[in-house]
Every structure is written in C-alpha cells, then in structure tokens.
Amino acid sequence: MSKTAVAIRHVHFETLGTFEQDLARAGYDITYVDVGESDLAKFDALAPDFLAILGGPIGVYETDAYPFLEHELAIVRKRLETGLPLLGICLGAQLIASALGAKVAPSGGKEIGFAPLTLTEAGRRGPLRHLDGVPVLHWHGDAFALPKGAELLATTPLANQAFAIGANVLGLQFHAEAETRRELEPWLIGHAAELAAAGINPVQIRDACRMNGPALRDAGRAMFKEWLAKLVAAKA
Numbered sequence: 001m002s003k004t005a006v007a008i009r010h011v012h013f014e015t016l017g018t019f020e021q022d023l024a025r026a027g028y029d030i031t032y033v034d035v036g037e038s039d040l041a042k043f044d045a046l047a048p049d050f051l052a053i054l055g056g057p058i059g060v061y062e063t064d065a066y067p068f069l070e071h072e073l074a075i076v077r078k079r080l081e082t083g084l085p086l087l088g089i090c091l092g093a094q095l096i097a098s099a100l101g102a103k104v105a106p107s108g109g110k111e112i113g114f115a116p117l118t119l120t121e122a123g124r125r126g127p128l129r130h131l132d133g134v135p136v137l138h139w140h141g142d143a144f145a146l147p148k149g150a151e152l153l154a155t156t157p158l159a160n161q162a163f164a165i166g167a168n169v170l171g172l173q174f175h176a177e178a179e180t181r182r183e184l185e186p187w188l189i190g191h192a193a194e195l196a197a198a199g200i201n202p203v204q205i206r207d208a209c210r211m212n213g214p215a216l217r218d219a220g221r222a223m224f225k226e227w228l229a230k231l232v233a234a235k236a
Contacts, residue, residue: 002029006048008072010035010056010091013186017177018217022225023050040071045078050085050231053092055175057194059142060091060098061105073099085168085231090140093163093171100147100165107143110198111158114138114208114216117174123153127226128162134219135212137175139187144173167232176220180213 005028007016016023016030023030028050033043035056045051053072063069076099079086088096094104114135119128131154143159146152150171153162161173178184188195188202195202 003049005030005050007052008033014055017179019177019224045075052087055090060094088171096171097144097147102145102147104144110141111138114212117154122151127223130219130222
C-alpha cells in the first residue's frame with residue numbers, strides 16, 4: 001500500500017524538486033496543495049504520512065496581510081504534537097520555528113546565491129554531512145532563532161540554516177532540492193523584483209548554478225534519502 005506525501009506550495013516554481021524522485025522510490029504518492037487555490041482551513045494535518053511545507057516570498061509574521069499563514073501555523077502545530085514526519089524548507093522551516101515560539105524576523109540582509117554551510121557537530125553526524133563543503137542555494141531575507149527542543153545542524157554567518165527535532169522533523173533554511181538542471185530560470189523570473197531590489201544580477205546566479213548545480217543535486221538527494229530512510233513510525 002502506497003504512503004501519501006503532501007507538499008504545501010506557495011509559488012508554483014518552488015517545488016520538492018529533486019526530492020520528488022526519492023519520495024516516489026520510497027513508496028510515496030505525492031500531491032501538491034497550492035496556497036491560494038486550496039482552503040488550508042479544511043486541510044487535515046494528520047492525513048498525510050509525510051508533509052512538506054515549501055518556500056515562498058513572504059514572512060511568517062505577515063499574518064494580517066496573508067491570513068492563510070495562521071492556518072499553516074495550526075497545521076504545523078498539529079503535526080508537531082503528533083510527531084508525524086514534517087519537512088520545512090525556507091518559509092516552511094520558519095513556520096516550524098515560529099510554531100514553536102522561536103523568533104522569525106528580517107536578518108538585515110539578503111542571502112541569495114550559492115554558498116557553503118558550516119555544519120555543527122550534530123550536523124556532521126547526520127544526513128547533512130553529505131552537504132559538507134558543497135555550496136547550497138540560499139534565497140531568503142528572514143532568519144529564525146533556534147526553537148526550544150531543536151538541535152542546530154548548520155549555520156552561515158548571517159543565519160541559522162538547519163535544525164532537527166527528533167528523527168521526524170527537519171527544518172532547512174536553504175534549498176538543497178532546487179531543480180538546478182533547468183538553471184533555476186523560473187526562480188530568476190519569479191523573483192526578478194526581489195533580485196533587482198537587492199542589486200543581484202541573475203547572470204551571476206545562473207553562472208553559479210552551472211558550476212555548483214550538479215554537486216548540489218547529488219549531495220542534496222543523498223542527504224534527503226538518508227533522512228527519509230530514518231523516519232520513525234509515529235501515532236497520530
């Protein structure tokens with residue numbers, strides 16, 4: 001019997017990317033729930049065997065402007081209460097941190113482009129070790145404080161980058177899943193205004209993607225595959 005994986009998606013081009021293949025190989029049927037098209041108030045947080053919350057160009061603190069964030073926070077809290085598998089990427093990781101009471105706020109600068117992580121001892125012991133020395137894709141302006149009960153796995157000089165809560169909850173500020181074989185062109189187009197405002201030339205990101213994309217694709221998939229294999233059964 002197939003297992004179910006649901007990914008809550010905020011913008012159409014920020015998907016599970018390279019992680020999709022390993023989810024499928026692990027026996028998961030993958031479905032996307034698109035914010036703005038689906039009513040998150042009716043979403044059953046406990047129904048999927050695996051839940052991912054993906055990135056997006058808004059802040060978790062913008063609940064007045066984007067009320068659906070309150071529903072997402074409620075979904076995250078419910079998953080955390082039960083210990084069911086939960087992956088947060090970028091905005092998704094910030095939502096997990098916020099749901100646990102940690103501060104999420106502008107970091108004071110944009111971190112956009114390819115750069116390596118600094119792994120903690122915990123990070124080097126676990127699946128993130130595959131990313132050691134590999135430039136990953138960063139695309140954020142907000143940062144999260146480490147949630148209570150979480151284990152810090154990676155940082156950069158600007159922000160915390162990854163944390164785990166037990167075996168089943170993983171928050172990644174960076175992107176190891178991005179489909180770099182397409183050179184991130186949908187990202188460069190979709191975030192054109194953000195890049196222009198930050199004074200970042202998309203040509204530089206495109207060139208860095210050609211250089212770093214293959215290594216990131218392989219390392220990111222190795223990291224995710226190992227984490228996925230170590231998920232433990234949890235009762236809702």
